[in-house]
Amino acid sequence: MNFRTPLLLALTAALAACTQIDTGNVGVERTLGKVSPEALPPGVYFSLFKTVDEFSAKEVSFQLNDMTPKSRDNLTMKDVDIDIYFKVNPAAVPGLYTKYQGDVVRHKDVVREGGTKDKVIAYSRVSREAREAVYKSIAQLDATTMHTKRSELAELVRSGLQSELDANDKGAFVITAVNVRNLLTDPAIEAAIRQRAETDQAIEKKRKEIELAKAEAERLIVEAEGQAKANQIVSASLTPALKEIKLAELQRDAAIAIASKQGNTVLLGGGAQPLINVGK
Structure with missing residues (x-):
């Protein structure tokens, strides 16, 4: 019993003279006021004749x-x-x-x-x-x-x-x-922020309206150009021969209209102008 007591006391003193550095921290060793330039990693250190301060190296x-x-x-x-x-x-x-x-x-x-x-x-x-x-x-x-x-x-x-x-x-x-x-x-600034946001929204709305109007105008221009091009194609397709046929058809229709009346006679010769005898 008497032998164990001094041993326990010595063990307790030894443990008390130890410093533990936890994970994520580092130790700074000082001996007689002199700071060691090397950081101590996590672990247990005997510090009976020196001081070990623990500092956080974690975030x-x-x-x-x-x-x-x-x-x-x-x-x-x-x-x-x-x-x-x-x-x-x-x-x-x-x-x-x-x-x-x-x-x-x-x-x-x-x-x-x-x-x-x-x-x-x-x-x-x-x-x-x-x-x-x-x-x-x-x-x-x-x-x-x-x-x-x-x-x-x-x-x-x-x-x-x-x-x-x-x-x-x-x-x-x-x-x-x-x-x-x-x-x-500041509350006054908050009001200015709201006013600016409303102004920005109004400007954005107007910008979209202008873009839509521009797109519609471009569509109408494209449509008009397409119609004009179609008319040019139709006009170009009327060759001289087709024009003579169209003219003959018009003359025929006119002659038929006149001859349909009693007493009128219409003579059509090849390439000649129509001869119309109107009965009196």
């Missing part, structure tokens, strides 16, 4: 709420809420820890719900640059049409934020996604 998110940036047409947005998703390059964590040692938070402390206990390095820097990227991106779009360009706005924020982070810490951060959660304009 984490945070929200930017209640922003009121100005648009390109110099109108102030009423409320803009955006979600930012990013990851830290595991190999860059020790260097970031040295550079931003005072900028460490727990994920659950910066999100409203769904946060974890994992530590996030350089959160203040990322969130500050993200807010600046949102304001710059909003300034590139008009408030009256911004609600139709959420995807474009999200990409502007993502690319702008990525560029700013790469400027000082190349490859350390990856902005994986941006979600435009809320995009509200």
